[in-house]
Amino acid sequence: MNYSNGLANTVIADILQNVDCEAVREQIRANQQEGQQAANTLAEAKKLSAGVVFKSGRAYLGPEVLQAAIERKNKRDEKEKEISERLKAEQTKRKQAYEKAWGEVCNLTPSRWSVAQLKALVNYKKRKTDKWAQPKTRAQLLEKWEEIKHRRTSPPGSPARGNMNNSEELPISPTRDEVDENEE
Numbered sequence: 001m002n003y004s005n006g007l008a009n010t011v012i013a014d015i016l017q018n019v020d021c022e023a024v025r026e027q028i029r030a031n032q033q034e035g036q037q038a039a040n041t042l043a044e045a046k047k048l049s050a051g052v053v054f055k056s057g058r059a060y061l062g063p064e065v066l067q068a069a070i071e072r073k074n075k076r077d078e079k080e081k082e083i084s085e086r087l088k089a090e091q092t093k094r095k096q097a098y099e100k101a102w103g104e105v106c107n108l109t110p111s112r113w114s115v116a117q118l119k120a121l122v123n124y125k126k127r128k129t130d131k132w133a134q135p136k137t138r139a140q141l142l143e144k145w146e147e148i149k150h151r152r153t154s155p156p157g158s159p160a161r162g163n164m165n166n167s168e169e170l171p172i173s174p175t176r177d178e179v180d181e182n183e184e
Contacts, residue, residue, distance in 0.1 A: 035064075038064065039064045039068075042064055042065060042068040043068055043071070045068075094120075094123055094124045095124060097120040097123070097124065098120055098121060098123075098124035098125075100120070101116075101117040101118075101120035101121050102121065104117055105117050105121070110142055110145075113142075115137075115138050115141060118138065118141035118142065118145060119134065119141060121145055121149075122134065122135065122141055122144050122145055122148065125145075125148045125149065125151050126148070127151070132144070
């Protein structure tokens with residue numbers, strides 16, 4: 001047979017070209033599968049480190065590593081935002097309870113304050129650094145209130161930044177003299 005020209009040459013050339021194309025396609029499929037496994041390894045890893053990147057079949061920080069890092073950062077930011085919103089909601093709730101209780105007790109003597117009012121007042125003045133538990137009895141609440149009632153209810157604004165907005169400050173607790181006057 002004559003394979004150098006004619007129909008036989010065309011058929012043999014097509015067969016060889018098809019075999020070469022199939023080999024290339026198989027290599028592309030294998031590379032895609034390997035790349036998908038590497039991307040899954042990066043996504044499932046708890047911590048992005050050089051070892052994880054190397055074990056995933058990469059020796060460089062490519063777009064897959066960047067994408068995994070961005071996803072982790074977004075998840076972390078979402079969690080921080082949720083925590084921040086929850087803490088802000090709790091602070092707002094304590095502030096409203098404090099303002100309500102303070103509005104009710106500001107003209108009364110401490111002996112006429114209820115336990116719920118005292119709890120709201122003490123709870124709002126309590127700081128994160130305080131190591132004591134919330135008092136339960138009325139006497140303990142009054143004692144703790146006397147101890148912490150002079151604390152500032154909101155952090156002072158920065159004069160350098162012009163954050164001195166007094167309209168947002170909560171009412172300041174009475175001084176000892178004012179309480180003594182109310183008792184009389």
